Amino acid sequence: TEEALKNKMPKDITSKYPLVFLQSGDNLGFAGGNNTGIRYALVKNDFEYIWLLNNDTVIRKDSLIKLVEFAEKNNTGISGSVLMYYDSPNTVQTYGGHINKFLGTSHRILKKEQIKDKLNYIVGASFLINRKVIEKIGLLPEVYFLYYEETDYCFNASKNGFSLGVALDSVVYHKEGQSTGASKKLKSEIDALSLTNRIKFHKKYLGGGIGLWLGMVLAFFIRIGKGQVDTIWKMMRINKTLNLNSKKP
Incomplete structure (x- = not known):
């Protein structure tokens, strides 16, 4: 229960910053679940x-403090932490993400020197x-x-004049994939969904067309080479009316 969970937290934390658990009643996905919390925060005002922090992460005591300090200092619209592998805490998982705007x-992004030129989205594990x-x-x-x-x-925010940034002294340890419960049985479904969503994203922000075609052909050949043909079939099943020529997301 909520009360039992509160009792396990230090009293000085729960008295000053009460914990609120929201139930959506259904699995709404990453965005839908987080939006439930955001709507609540907007009402509280x-x-x-x-x-936004994934449930398969472990933070340092100052992870959030450093993140907010960075956002305040740099006036960023969306800021991210440095994600480290939980099982290999000295190894960087990513500083952020880069989308090839053609494919x-x-x-x-695995080198901090590349952040300035490459960063065009923040990874949602710490957002x-x-x-x-x-x-x-x-x-x-x-x-x-x-x-x-x-x-x-992030692309929408950038289009509307907001900047992105990574707080290099805000560190979060990520147990990659565990927020989805990604067993071997589910990996191909997840991969198929990711490919389908790439198509939606490309049509919305990158225009579709030949770049989308080439990117998907490349993705198919990579998976065929790895013996992951089932991923392709599952993607087609998810999106039976897939039309790469259409520019509609």
Whole structure:
């Protein structure tokens, strides 16, 4: 129960910052679940930032403090932490993400020197949103269910004049994939959903066309080479009316 969970927390924390647990009643996906909390915060109307944090992460005591300090100093619309592998805490998982604007492929940024030129989306595992962004562009897009929501939101924010940034002294340890419960049985379904969402994203922000075609052909050949043909069939099943020529998301 909520009361039992509160009793396990230090009293000075729960008295000053009460914990609120919201039940959506259904699995709404990454965006839908987070939007439930954001809507609650908007009703309370007592915040300047929203911090989205995956449930498969472990933070340092100052992870949020450093993140907010960075956002305040640099006036960023959306800020991210440095994500480290939980099982290998000295290894960087990513500083952020980069989308190839022709093919639509996504890549992790693994060198901090590349942040300035490469960063065009913040990874959703630790995702700090300035209130002004929410007031300007609204909630996270719920059309994806899982994957590409934060990418879409960052592109939308950038299009509306907000900057992105990574707080190098805000560190979060990520147990990658555990928020989805990604067993071997589910990996192909998740991969198929990710490819489907790439198509939606490309059509919305990158124009579709030949770049989308080439990117998907490349993705198919990579999976065929790995013996993951089932991923392709599952993607087609998810999106039976797939039309790469259409520019509609």
